[in-house]
Amino acid sequence: MPLLVTGSIGIDTVTTPFGMSENCIGGSAVYFSMAASFFAPVRLVGVVGPDCPFNLSEVFSGRDVDLRGLERRSTSKTFRWKGSYHDTMEEAITEAVQLNVLAEAPPMVPEEFKDSGHIFLANTEPRLQLQLLEQISNPSFVAADTMNFYIEGRLDNLKKLLQRIDCLVLNETEARMLSGERNIRISAGAILGMGPKILVIKRGRTGSLLCNSDGRMFLLSAYPANVIKDPTGAGDSFAGGFLGYIAQEQKTDFETLKTAVAYGTVVASFTISDFSLSGLQSITRDDIEQRLGELRQLTAF
Amino acid sequence: MPLLVTGSIGIDTVTTPFGMSENCIGGSAVYFSMAASFFAPVRLVGVVGPDCPFNLSEVFSGRDVDLRGLERRSTSKTFRWKGSYHDTMEEAITEAVQLNVLAEAPPMVPEEFKDSGHIFLANTEPRLQLQLLEQISNPSFVAADTMNFYIEGRLDNLKKLLQRIDCLVLNETEARMLSGERNIRISAGAILGMGPKILVIKRGRTGSLLCNSDGRMFLLSAYPANVIKDPTGAGDSFAGGFLGYIAQEQKTDFETLKTAVAYGTVVASFTISDFSLSGLQSITRDDIEQRLGELRQLTAF
Numbered sequence: 001m002p003l004l005v006t007g008s009i010g011i012d013t014v015t016t017p018f019g020m021s022e023n024c025i026g027g028s029a030v031y032f033s034m035a036a037s038f039f040a041p042v043r044l045v046g047v048v049g050p051d052c053p054f055n056l057s058e059v060f061s062g063r064d065v066d067l068r069g070l071e072r073r074s075t076s077k078t079f080r081w082k083g084s085y086h087d088t089m090e091e092a093i094t095e096a097v098q099l100n101v102l103a104e105a106p107p108m109v110p111e112e113f114k115d116s117g118h119i120f121l122a123n124t125e126p127r128l129q130l131q132l133l134e135q136i137s138n139p140s141f142v143a144a145d146t147m148n149f150y151i152e153g154r155l156d157n158l159k160k161l162l163q164r165i166d167c168l169v170l171n172e173t174e175a176r177m178l179s180g181e182r183n184i185r186i187s188a189g190a191i192l193g194m195g196p197k198i199l200v201i202k203r204g205r206t207g208s209l210l211c212n213s214d215g216r217m218f219l220l221s222a223y224p225a226n227v228i229k230d231p232t233g234a235g236d237s238f239a240g241g242f243l244g245y246i247a248q249e250q251k252t253d254f255e256t257l258k259t260a261v262a263y264g265t266v267v268a269s270f271t272i273s274d275f276s277l278s279g280l281q282s283i284t285r286d287d288i289e290q291r292l293g294e295l296r297q298l299t300a301f
Numbered sequence: 302m303p304l305l306v307t308g309s310i311g312i313d314t315v316t317t318p319f320g321m322s323e324n325c326i327g328g329s330a331v332y333f334s335m336a337a338s339f340f341a342p343v344r345l346v347g348v349v350g351p352d353c354p355f356n357l358s359e360v361f362s363g364r365d366v367d368l369r370g371l372e373r374r375s376t377s378k379t380f381r382w383k384g385s386y387h388d389t390m391e392e393a394i395t396e397a398v399q400l401n402v403l404a405e406a407p408p409m410v411p412e413e414f415k416d417s418g419h420i421f422l423a424n425t426e427p428r429l430q431l432q433l434l435e436q437i438s439n440p441s442f443v444a445a446d447t448m449n450f451y452i453e454g455r456l457d458n459l460k461k462l463l464q465r466i467d468c469l470v471l472n473e474t475e476a477r478m479l480s481g482e483r484n485i486r487i488s489a490g491a492i493l494g495m496g497p498k499i500l501v502i503k504r505g506r507t508g509s510l511l512c513n514s515d516g517r518m519f520l521l522s523a524y525p526a527n528v529i530k531d532p533t534g535a536g537d538s539f540a541g542g543f544l545g546y547i548a549q550e551q552k553t554d555f556e557t558l559k560t561a562v563a564y565g566t567v568v569a570s571f572t573i574s575d576f577s578l579s580g581l582q583s584i585t586r587d588d589i590e591q592r593l594g595e596l597r598q599l600t601a602f
Contacts, residue, residue, distance in 0.1 A: 017483075088483055182318075182389055184506075185525045205485075206507040207522060219599050221508060221520040224486045258602040298520050299600060301559040 001140075002041040002066065003247040004113055005032045006132045007122025007236070008079050008102055009046045009070075011053070014275065015084040018229040024276035025054045027079060028122035028145070031233035034280045035240025035267045036120075037063040038288055040247035043116055045069035045132070047107040049077040049100060059277070068110050076101035089231050090204055109135040118247040120239060121165070123147045126157035133164060141252055143167035143198075143243055145235070151177045162195035166252070169200045169239050184209060188217075198252070200242065200261065202235050210261045218258045223269035223295050230275045234268045237280065241267030241288075266291045302441075303367065304548040305344040305414055306333045307433045308423025308537070309380050309403055310371075312354070315576065316385040319530040322576035326355045327382060329423035329446070332534035335581045336541025336568045337421075338364040339589055341548035344417055346370035346433070348408040350378040350401060360578070369411050377402035390532050391505055410436040419548040421540060422466070424448045427458035434465060442553055444468035444499075444544055446536070452478045463496035467553070470501045470540050485510060489518075499553070501543065501562065503536050511562045519559045524570035524596050531576045535569040538581065542568030542589075567592045 012026030029046045036042045041064040044056075048070070056067055077100035083092045106128045114137050121129040121144040129144055142165045150158050151174060158178075162168060168191065176182055179190035184201065188211050191199050201209040203222075210218040242264035249256050266288055273279040308330030314323045330347040337343045342365040345357075349371070357368055378401035384393045407429045415438050422430040422445040430445055443466045451459050452475060459479075463469060469492065477483060480491035485502065492500050493514050502510040508522040543565035550557050567589055574580040 088477075176389075183527065183529065185527050203507075206504075209525070217525070217599055218602065219522040219525065220602065221522055224510070224518070224520065226484065226486050228484060255602075262602055296602065298518055299602075301519065301521065301556075301563055301597065301600075 001117045001247055001250060002043050003036055003118040003120065003243055004043040004045065004069075004109070004116035004136070005029050005036070005120045005122060005240075006045040006106070006109075006129075007032060007120075007124070009048050009052070009054075009056070010079040010081050012080075012232060012276065013082040014230055014232050016089060016230050017086070019275070021230065021275035023053065025059060026081060026232060026276060028236040030059070030277070031236035031271065031280075032120060032122060032240040032243075033060065033065045034063065034277055035237040035271070036244030036247070037065050038267065038285050039241070039244030039263070040064075040118075042066065042244075043069055043113045045107050045109055045113065047071040047073050047076070047101050050074055052078040066113075069107065069113055071107040073101055073104070076104060083232070085231055088205075089228060092231070106132055117141065118243060119143070120243050121145070122236060122239070123150070126150055126154050126161040129161050130157070130164065141166050141246060143169055143239070145169050145239060146174065146178075148174055148177055159194060165196055167198035167200065168196040169202065169242070171202045171204070171235065172206070175201045185217075198257065202238055208238070208261055208265060210257055212254060212257070214254075216254045218254075218261060220261055220265055221299055223265055223291060224298070225269045225273060227273045229273060231272050232276070233271050237271040238264035238268040240264070262292055262295060263288065266295060302418045302548060302551060303342040303344050304337055304419040304421065304544055305346065305370075305410070305417035305437070306330050306337070306421045306423060306541075307346040307407070307410075307430075308333060308421075308425070310347045310349050310353070310357070311380040311382050313381075313533060313577065314383040315531055315533050317390060317531050318387070320576070322531065324354065325577035326360060327533060327577060328380060329537040331360070331578070332537035332572065332581075333421060333423060333541040333544075334361065334366045335364065335578055336538040336572070337545030337548070338366050339568065339586050340542070340545030340564070341365075341419075343367065343545075344370055344414045346408050346410055346414065348372040348374050348377070348402050351375055353379040367414075370408065370414055372408040374402055374405070377405060384533070386532055389506075390529060393532070407433055418442065419544060420444070421544050422446070423537060423540070424451070427451055427455050427462040430462050431458070431465065442467050442547060444470055444540070446470050446540060447475065447479075449475055449478055460495060466497050468499035468501065469497040470503065470543070472503045472505070472536065473507070476502045486518075499558065503539055509539070509562055509566060511558055513555060513558070515555075517555045519555075519562060521562055521566055522600055524566055524592065525599070526570045526574060528574045530574060532573050533577070534572050538572040539565035539569040541565070563593055563596060564589065567596060
């Protein structure tokens with residue numbers, strides 16, 4: 001069953017200790033779609049301006065990514081982000097951001113996409129996430145991401161969103177901010193109390209934590225990649241692998257969710273191995289399966 | 302078979318967001334011995350001054366910790382450390398340190414301890430670690446810890462030590478410093494190239510990495526403790542659980558080492574649940590077994 005994603009399509013300029021990638025393709029919906037397409041058909045909903053230098057049909061060539069939800073808004077400009085990573089590359093430093101079209105009305109979900117079952121609302125203003133969700137007739141599983149800016153500035157809307165989704169995916173700093181709790185276990189419990197039945201906390205090089213409202217919990221280490229060149233898109237790729245596997249399996253029991261977290265982890269480890277989408281463009285599902293087996297072996301005791 | 306530890310016995314004053322513990326017992330040999338005593342008989346070698354306010358026989362009452370290697374040096378003063386932890390308590394801020402007796406000649410290993418098979422050389426000047434090791438007749442398994450100060454200032458001696466030990470235990474920042482490599486996997490390979498057959502990298506809340514010179518690797522997440530009041534002693538308690546289990550099993554195959562890392566992880570999670578030794582004094586081996594089972598379940602997929 002197709003998996004629908006709403007999120008950004010961006011023009012990124014990224015500097016890391018391994019080099020610079022100028023005006024390359026980025027954005028949450030792009031990383032998510034590429035990652036999820038290893039597992040399930042993807043429907044992308046996003047908007048760019050006429051300045052967008054990328055041909056998305058070419059970018060997703062050979063992948064089952066339906067671009068009928070891609071809007072080219074002639075009066076707008078494409079989202080741009082310029083950032084850098086230093087030392088251990090754990091934190092992105094934003095040097096410049098131009099929201100451009102992301103600050104306007106969200107794109108419409110096309111009629112043909114409204115029967116989508118699995119939905120990922122990549123991070124944007126929570127009110128917009130709700131508006132996008134309301135366009136879907138009868139979703140079976142809805143996950144969303146958020147970020148510090150909306151936790152601090154749009155908490156009321158975010159709390160409404162949390163009542164409407166099945167699963168929240170966010171990073172550890174955001175989880176602390178949202179819950180007001182330093183301890184990850186207590187923080188997770190507090191967030192589950194806000195509505196979602198399932199919570200995934202992305203912890204960077206620490207790995208990830210999955211938990212649900214029945215008190216189940218799962219901890220997974222990050223894959224120890226030999227090569228980490230550019231962490232951009234790791235979180236969205238993780239979400240793409242995670243949701244992609246859930247859409248493939250059409251199940252959300254805890255064992256399936258655990259495996260989905262492992263696939264998300266592995267896909268993200270390929271993303272960070274190179275700049276922009278290169279790490280994901282050069283692999284096959286077999287590479288993912290092989291690394292999943294390795295991760296299983298590395299963590300079993 | 303008894304497990305011998307050489308290391309510090311200290312008077313600590315620690316402040317965390319959860320309170321302050323003034324002039325409490327601390328030191329690497331103390332935390333290690335308490336942690337290891339759940340698994341195997343321990344022989345402690347360390348030195349204090351006449352100002353030491355602790356009766357170590359009482360501290361280790363009911364534990365199989367042999368104190369015949371404890372020297373009271375009448376002309377010296379006991380090691381003192383004052384530190385604090387803030388925010389997420391990931392890093393200790395040293396506010397004052399008085400090496401005192403630790404800056405003098407090391408204690409002698411008593412004749413009755415010289416047949417010890419398993420040895421842990423807690424961190425001190427690597428030349429002293431070598432001198433202590435040379436007093437043991439025929440050790441079967443030697444592990445050592447080190448720290449930034451000796452990596453920066455005593456690298457020649459440290460490299461000699463690394464040629465003489467079976468296993469190095471150190472934290473991630475120290476591993477980066479020693480190897481000159483940012484990537485943990487490459488860093489681990491570089492350190493194994495310096496001599497030890499086995500390496501354990503302690504990664505704080507991220508967990509730990511075990512690897513050996515045959516290319517085997519194991520990643521374990523930290524136990525997600527509900528209560529973390531004072532991280533002091535976590536690393537030495539980890540080493541105590543790790544070496545204690547190895548001494549109990551009298552084996553060093555990779556499966557045994559993996560389980561040993563898990564025991565180290567669990568014991569450390571009890572240490573940090575309260576100030577000083579309180580977290581370790583209030584538990585039994587059954588509590589450790591129960592939490593090990595929980596950790597196994599939390600990480601299996």
